[in-house]
Amino acid sequence: MEANYPALLPDFPAAPISIAHLTTSNHGVPSDLESRLAKAHIHELESQLVSVQNLIALSLERAAQLERAIEAHKSIISPIRRLPNELLAEIFSQASQAAFYWDDISTSPVTSQAPWLFTHVCRLWAGVALGTRPLWSQISMRLHCIDEEARGVASMVKLFLERSGSLPLIVDICNEDNQLKTHRSFDASVTHVQRWEDVDLFVECRLLLFIAAAIRGQLCTLKTLRIWSCDKDGMGAGDLSDAFAIAPNLTALEAAFHSGDNTLRSPFEFPWHQLTRLLTTFSSNAEALTVLEQLSSIVELQVEFSSSGESIALARNFVTLPHLRVLEIMLQDMYFMSLGPLSYLLEFTAAPSLEHLGIQGMADQGSVSRFVTRSGCAPSLKTLHFIHKVTTKSILPIPRNLPYLEDLVIGDFGGELDVESEVVDTLLSHWHSVCATSDARLPVKLVDSQRTDSSFVPAIQEVDGLHISFDESLFIDSIVESRFKLHRRF
Template identity: 25%
Template structure:
C-alpha cells in the first residue's frame, strides 16, 4: 500500500499523461473562512493580543505563497507563449509542405495553358469577352499569381490575342486614358504576332476625343493581325478606320453594327475599308443602318457565311444573295420591319436569284404572308440541304421553293407556332423525300401544346394510297416540343420504322442512292423526359434493339 502522502500526491496526476503540475501538490487545500475571520470582517474590532502573532504568521506565509503562485503563473505564461510560437511555426511548415506537394506543381505547362485558355474565352467563341484593358480582369490576373504562372501566361500569346475596347468604360480623365493606353500597348506586345480578335464599341456619335487619340493608333497598328473584327460605332466614326484599307490580309470574319441619328447621314459615302481582304469569308450584321450592305464595299464573291441579326427587309437579303455567289450558310433574323406589319402586300421586282452553293438556311421570320412569300418567290436553291425556320400558316412558300429549286433537303428544323402544324407538315413532307433528320420545336416556353398527333399518324400509315412519308428518315427530334400526343402514336411510329430498309448506302452523300422499297430504319429518337417516365419499359425494349433514344437535354 502507498502511504497517505503518496496517495494524495498521485491523486493529482493528469488522467491522460500522468504529469503532476507544480502548484497542485497534496498540501494544497482551498481557503475557507472560519467563524472568527467572518466575525472580524463583519466588525471593526481589533485582534486579541493572543491572535496577533498567529495572524501575522499566517499573513507572512500567505504573502510568500502568493509570490510563489505569481512566479509559477509567469513561468506558465512564458511556456504557453513558447508553445503558441511553436504551434504557429508548425502551421507554417505544414502549409509550406502542402504547397510543395500540391498537384498543381506537377501540372505540365501545356495543361496549365489549356486552363488559362478556358478561363479566357474569346469574344469570337462565346461573345463574352469583357473590357480587355482592365488589369484586374482576365487574362491580367493570371500573370499575378506566382512566378511560374506569370512565365506561362506571358509566353502564351493566344490568351492575350482577344481585345474588347469599349470607350464608355474609359474615364475622361487624362490619367485614366494614359493608363488604358499603356495597358493596351502591353497587351498588344504580349500578343506578339498571334492573330487577333478585336471588338470595338463607341457609344459616342463619332466625335473622336482623347480616348481615340491615344487608343485608335495602337489598334490600327495591329490591323494586319486581325482575324475577327467587330465594329460598333456611329456612321461618322467609320471614316477614322480608313487607314486599314489594304492591310487586312488576315481578316476572316467581321461583325458590323453601325448607328445613325439623322436622315442626312443616309447619304454618307460608301466605305471601302474591307475592299481588299483576301481571307474574308464570314460577315455578320447587327442592328443599325438598314442599308448597311450598300454602306461598305465588301468582296461578296468570296463570302461563304452571312448572318443578319437586325430587322431588314427581304430585298436586303436578296441583294446579299445576288452578290455572294459562293455563299453556303445564311442565318437571318427577320425579313419584316415592325412598321410594315399590316400594310399593303409586299412585292419584289427583278429576276429570280439562283444560288447553287447555298446549303444551310436558318431563318427566324415573322410570319406575314406577303413579306414571307415575296423573298422566297425570288430564290432558287438547288443545293439546299438544311432548312431551319418557323412554319407559316401555309407551307406554300417552302413547297414552291423546293419544287422550283429541285433541291434534296436532308435536315429540316421547324419551329411550330400554328395550330395547323400537322396538315402543313404533311404537305411539306410529300416534297422532301430525301429528308433524314426532322426536328420540331415549340416557339418559346409559354406556347401551348402543339397538336402533331395527326402528323405522326401520317408517318406510320400512308394517306389516300400515297407512298410512305419521309422514307429516308433516320433521326426524329421532339425533345423541345410542347406536345400532348396519343400514347400509342410515337411508340407505333418507332416500332414501324425499326424494320424498314433502304437499298444503297444511306450514309453516303450521293443523291443517286434512291429509296426503292420500304422505309429507312430509325437510328436516333429524341423525346421529352416526361415520355421516358410514362413509357420506360417500351423505350428500354427499343434501346435493346439498337435504337438510340435520348430523353434529357444535354
Template identity: 40%
Template sequence: MDAAASLALPDAPISPASIAHLLATNSAPEGLESRIASAHLAELEKQAAFLESVMVACADRHADVLRSIRDHKSILSPVRRLPNELLVEIFMVVVRDTYGFDDNVPRPWSQPPWTLARVCRRWTAVALGTSLLWSRVVLHLDLIGLGQGAVTMTELLHQRSGSAPLTVEIHDDRDRETHNVLNAAFTHCERWKHVQLSGLFLSTMNPPIPQIARIHGRLPALTTLKIHAELKDDADILAEFRDIFAVAPNLTAVDAWFHDEDGFLCRPPFGFPWRQLTTLSISFARSEEALPIFPQLSTIVDLRVQVKWADPFPTQNPITLPHLRMLELYSQRAMKPPGYLSLLSCLTAPLLEHLGVHDEADEECILRFITQSGCKLRSFHFFESSMISSEVVLSLVHEMPCLRHLKVSHLDNASDPQPVLLIIQAIHSHWLAVRSTSGVSARLSVCIADNNRPTVDPEVSSLMQKDGLFVEIVRGVWQFDSLVDAKFA
C-alpha cells in the same frame, strides 16, 4: 532519431509519502503536512505550465510538418510534369472561356492571361512565350474608363502577341466621338483576323468613332467580322466610313445586324466584299433592299437574311446560288401586305441542305422554291406567327424525302391536341415509306411546338424510335434557333 527521445519530459507526479494518506481521507493537514502539500502543488503547477508550453510547441511543429508535407507533395504533382505544349493548350482554353462575346470583364488585368503570368517562373515563361495567348484584345469602352491604364494594357497585349493574328472585340454603349484606347487598338489593324463590334451608335449626325476610318484598306488578315449596332436615323453614314470594310481580301464571314431606336431592323450602312463571302448573316428594313446583293453572292455557303417585314417588289428571274447549303429567312413583323413576295421567289439553290423560314414565306412559295431548286433538304425549320395547317406541314414533308430534322411551330387547332398526334402518325407513315424506298436505316428527328403539349403513348414512341423516328413536343413557341448565327459563336 526517435521523435520521443528528443523530448525531455518530467517524471509522472508522485505524491510525497508524508501526505499521500490524506488523499484518501477528509482529514485536515497539520502544519508540516500543509507546507509539504503547498510545495508539492507549486511543483505540479510548474510541470503543468511546462507541459502546456511543450504542447503548444508540438502543435506549431505539427502544423509546420503538415505544411511541409503539402509543399513536398506538390513536388510530385502531375501538373509539374506537364510538357509546356500541353500547358499552353490549357492556358488557351482558360483564356477562351474567360472572354466570351458580351461578357463584362471590367478588370481584364485580374483575369487570364494576365494572372497566368504571375503564378511561378515557369508559368510566367510559358505565358510570355506564347504569343497567341495575348492575341485577344477585348475592349469594353464603357467599363475601362478613359485613363492611361487601358492604353498601356492594350499596347502590352500587342507587344506580347508578337506577330500573331488578333481577335478584337470592341463594345461601346455610349454616344461618344472618340476614345483614347482606340488609337492603340487600330494601330495594329493589319493583324486583325476576327473582329466583333457591338453597341456602336451610328448616324450622319454622329458618325462612327472617327478613329475607325483608319482601318480602311488595312485589313489584309481579316476573315470574320461581327458587327451589331443601332442606327440613329435611316440616312447613309458618311462616305468616308461606308467602305471601310469593303477592302478585306480574306474576309469570308460577316454577321451584320443593325436596328433603329425602336428595335426595328435596318439595312447595313457598310459595304462588304460580297463576292468572296461564304457565310453571311445580314439585316434589312425591306426585302427589296436585299435584291441587289444576291447576284454578288456567288461563293456563299451559309446565308441568313433578316428583314423588318416582307414587302412587295418587282418579280424577277431567280438568282442561282450554286454553293448555298444553309438558308434562313426571318421577318421581324408577321403581317404580310397584299402582293408581298418572299425572297425565296428570287432564288434557287440546288445544293441547299437546311432551310429555315420565320414568317417570311408561305407553303406555296416554299414548295415552289424546292421544286425549282431541285434541292434535297435534310433540315427544315418552319415558324409562323399565325397557325400552320397540319395538311401544309404534311405536304411540305412529302416533298422532302431526304429530310432528317424537322421543326415546326404554331400548328392549327391549338385547343385540341389531336391534330398534333395525327400529324405525328402521318409523319411516321411517310417516314416508313421513305425508309422502305431508300433502303437506308436513317433517322428523322421532329420537334413540334404546341401549347397543349400532348403526350405520345410510350409504346408508340418506342415503336417510332425503333423505326428511326424521334419526336419531341415542347410547350409554347420555340425560339428560332439560327444555325447560321451559331457559326459566329
C-alpha cells in the same frame, strides 16, 4: 518523432494501495488519511492531464506543419511542373480565348483579364505568358467605360501590340455612349490596322463612320467582321459607302443595322462575292435578292427583315446558291407578320445542297414545299425550323416529303396548332404508318404561340421514334450565329 513519445508521456499515476479499493465500492466512510491521499492523487492526475493536453496541442500544431510541408513538397512532383512550356502556353491560350469571347460586356478592361493574370502567378508562368505571342493578339476595348489615365489602358494596349509581334490581331471595340472623343487605346490599335484579322464593332453609326474613316483601305488581312450598329442620328448605314469594300480576304460577315425606331436598315457595300458565312439585315426582298446574286460561294446564311414581304415581279430569275448548307430567314418582330398574299424571298431562291432551313415568319408552308422541290434538297435536308401560321392541311406535307429529316421544329403564330390539335394526331398517325417498320427517329418540337400559361409544363410524346415536345418559345435557334462563334480563330 515516435521515439520521443515515451519520454514525453510519463507512466500513468497509480493510486495509493490504501485507497485503491475505495474507487470500486460505496461502502464505508473514508478516514482522514484516506481523504488526504485521495486529494493528493487527484492533484497528480490533474497535473498530468494538463501536461497531456499541452502535448496534444503541440502534436496538432506539428501535424499542421507536416501537412503544409507535404503539400509544399507535392508541388515539386506536380504534373504542372513537368509540362513542357509549349503545352503550358496552349493551356494559357485556351483560357485567354474563353476570357476574351465570353466575358460580360461590362467586364473591366484587359488589365484584369487573361493573359495579364498569368504574369502574376510565378516567374515560370510569367515567362511563358510573356513569351507566347498569340496570347497578346486579342485586344478588347470598352471605350465607354474606361478611364484611360487612371487605368493605363492605352499603355496596356501598346503592350499587347508589342508582345503579339507581327501576328494577326483579333480586335473587339465597343462604345455605347456614341461619343466621338479620342481614345489613345483606339489610336494605338489603329496604327496596326493592317494586322486586323477578326474584328468585332459594337458601336453607334456616328462612331462607326469615324472608325471606318480611320481604317479605310488598310484591311488587307481582315477575314471575319462583325458589326452591330444602331442608327440613332438618321445617318444611315449606307453613308459608310465603300468603307469595308476593299478587304481581299474577308470571308465571314455579321452586319446588323437598326434605326432609332428599331426598323432594320440596308447594309452597306461589301465584297459579297468572297463571303462564305453571312449574317445581315435587309429592308426588302428585292434588296436581299440583289445581294444573293453576288453570293456565289456562300455556305451559311442568316438574314433578318423588318417586314414579312412585298410584291416582287414573278418574272424575276431564280437565284441558285450551290454551296449553301445553312439558311435562316427571320422576321424581326412576329407581330408585324402579314398573313395576306405576299412574295417571299424563298420563292426566288434555290439551294440544292441545303442541310438546315430555318424560317420565322418569312414564308408560308406552300413556299417551303415549293422551295424544297425546286432546290431538290430533300435528300440533304436534316433540320427544319418553321414558325408561321400553321394549318393542319398545309403543314403535314412538309415532313412527309423530307425522308432524311433529323430535327423538326413547327412553331405556330395564330394558327391551328395546339397540344390537343388535329395537327398532332395526324402527324402521329402519319409517322406511325410510314416508319413503323423502320428504325427512323425524328425529334419534333411544336411551339404554340396561343398558350400564355407561364406554369405550362411541356408535354412529351414518344411514339415509334417520333419524339414530340411542346414549348412556349416563339424564336428559332440561330445556327449561323453559333457557327460564327465556333469558328472564331484564336
